[in-house]
Amino acid sequence: MYRAASFGDFKCAHCHTFVSSTHQLSGVNNRNHCPYCLWSCHLDLYAAGDRLSACKAGMKPIGLTMKKGRNKYRLESRGELMLIHACIECRAMSINRIAADDDAETVIVVFQESLALFHRIHALCDQYGIIPLNAESIGIVHRQLFGQNVEISSTWRSLHKS
Amino acid sequence: MNIDNEDDIGIVFRKTLGHYTVQANGREIDCVLSSLLHKQLIYPTADPTSLHHAVQEVREINHVDPVAIGDQVRYVDAGNGSGMITEILPRRSKLSRPAPVPGQRVFEQVIVSNADLVIPVFAAAEPTPKWGLLDRYLVSAESSDLPSLIVINKLDLASKNPGLDEELEIYRRIGYPILSVSAVTGEGIEELKHALQGKLSVMVGKSGVGKTSLLNAIQPGLGLRVKAVGQGELGKGRHTTTHLEMFKLDFGGTLVDTPGVREFGLWNVTGEELAYLFPEMADYVGQCKFGLSCRHDREPDCAIRKAVMAGEISPHRYKSYLHLREEL
Numbered sequence: 001m002y003r004a005a006s007f008g009d010f011k012c013a014h015c016h017t018f019v020s021s022t023h024q025l026s027g028v029n030n031r032n033h034c035p036y037c038l039w040s041c042h043l044d045l046y047a048a049g050d051r052l053s054a055c056k057a058g059m060k061p062i063g064l065t066m067k068k069g070r071n072k073y074r075l076e077s078r079g080e081l082m083l084i085h086a087c088i089e090c091r092a093m094s095i096n097r098i099a100a101d102d103d104a105e106t107v108i109v110v111f112q113e114s115l116a117l118f119h120r121i122h123a124l125c126d127q128y129g130i131i132p133l134n135a136e137s138i139g140i141v142h143r144q145l146f147g148q149n150v151e152i153s154s155t156w157r158s159l160h161k162s
Numbered sequence: 163m164n165i166d167n168e169d170d171i172g173i174v175f176r177k178t179l180g181h182y183t184v185q186a187n188g189r190e191i192d193c194v195l196s197s198l199l200h201k202q203l204i205y206p207t208a209d210p211t212s213l214h215h216a217v218q219e220v221r222e223i224n225h226v227d228p229v230a231i232g233d234q235v236r237y238v239d240a241g242n243g244s245g246m247i248t249e250i251l252p253r254r255s256k257l258s259r260p261a262p263v264p265g266q267r268v269f270e271q272v273i274v275s276n277a278d279l280v281i282p283v284f285a286a287a288e289p290t291p292k293w294g295l296l297d298r299y300l301v302s303a304e305s306s307d308l309p310s311l312i313v314i315n316k317l318d319l320a321s322k323n324p325g326l327d328e329e330l331e332i333y334r335r336i337g338y339p340i341l342s343v344s345a346v347t348g349e350g351i352e353e354l355k356h357a358l359q360g361k362l363s364v365m366v367g368k369s370g371v372g373k374t375s376l377l378n379a380i381q382p383g384l385g386l387r388v389k390a391v392g393q394g395e396l397g398k399g400r401h402t403t404t405h406l407e408m409f410k411l412d413f414g415g416t417l418v419d420t421p422g423v424r425e426f427g428l429w430n431v432t433g434e435e436l437a438y439l440f441p442e443m444a445d446y447v448g449q450c451k452f453g454l455s456c457r458h459d460r461e462p463d464c465a466i467r468k469a470v471m472a473g474e475i476s477p478h479r480y481k482s483y484l485h486l487r488e489e490l
Contacts, residue, residue: 051481
């Protein structure tokens with residue numbers, strides 16, 4: 001079975017938790033952020049996995065975005081939910097796939113925080129052509145994280161109303 | 163048979179197991195090591211100042227063959243085309259790598275000694291250049307204080323590798339001389355001849371880049387065996403040259419042709435000195451927050467990392483540095 005080159009297990013530089021890069025756990029071939037705190041590390045420069053960046057600072061999850069899928073017959077709003085990471089030193093930004101074992105509660109917290117600072121994050125993301133999800137996308141985020149058949153909780157509803 | 167006679171000094175041009183072809187005065191002499199020299203070299207004296215004669219312990223011996231191609235040797239001519247090497251004269255330089263022998267112990271393999279120029283040969287395409295391997299060759303040459311000349315062969319296939327010029331520009335900016343040639347069309351061969359003149363040069367490169375084809379183009383009379391690269395998707399070279407050999411060039415100078423290698427480790431290079439062997443990084447060593455203790459990886463206020471981010475050092479070369487640093 002083909003498997004992309006893995007850069008191995010690591011200890012998260014932000015929360016210091018051991019992170020396994022096992023494909024069976026994460027569901028992705030290249031583990032690029034911690035599944036617990038969702039922080040990443042600025043290692044890539046031109047393309048994902050090139051490991052050419054000399055910055056190596058932490059990358060904070062600042063919001064969520066949607067990456068359009070290749071299926072042109074799907075609805076425009078659909079695609080894949082992605083995390084937006086911003087480097088805390090050089091302000092470089094990247095989007096990364098959410099892995100299967102990423103903590104959904106932390107993803108929600110990141111989304112909530114991004115809504116509180118939406119205009120600022122939007123301005124930052126604009127330079128990189130990334131469109132962060134706004135409060136109206138709450139349904140999409142919920143569906144992507146928990147599936148179609150799970151009811152949106154009251155907390156989420158209140159967030160949606162606010 | 164006078165061993166002090168200058169006429170009895172020759173250069174090792176070729177070697178096979180236990181036999182060394184020494185060239186002197188236009189003659190080729192098939193030599194073996196004298197028993198005394200063999201003893202001295204294979205089992206050297208542990209402490210020359212000690213009154214008690216004790217040889218070095220086997221576990222301290224770290225070379226696979228004490229005689230290398232390019233060595234100047236004093237020999238005794240037996241008169242029938244054979245002889246005996248009695249002394250190896252001090253080496254001016256040597257290009258070494260860890261011998262690819264299985265097991266835990268690492269031995270030194272001197273590829274060539276007394277060289278004046280290292281020529282890493284890469285193909286413009288088929289096989290595609292591995293820049294990490296080029297960095298290894300360059301670091302190895304720097305550690306031996308030898309100048310390098312980067313040769314890009316198969317210029318006629320350059321259109322298949324659009325990013326080639328961009329990559330070569332990195333090395334040009336550092337100050338490495340680069341020569342683009344084609345053994346097929348003959349382009350650049352005259353410039354290469356000029357660069358080789360009067361020097362003992364060694365060509366290194368992975369299998370299939372055209373080292374022997376270049377040698378044939380430089381000196382057509384040699385008629386050395388060459389093969390086309392594999393036709394598969396990978397386009398890897400097929401091992402054709404199987405031994406090291408030195409060739410005297412008609413226009414002056416000597417050239418060592420080496421078999422293609424896919425692995426090239428660094429010998430006698432420590433992690434601390436590695437950054438010095440990247441000429442563009444050498445100026446920044448010692449300027450980091452942690453001074454000479456900095457590994458230039460994740461340390462804060464690292465001058466080399468800052469230089470990479472400022473665009474003064476290529477990120478590709480920095481990545482090569484980190485790869486090599488991990489090995490040491």
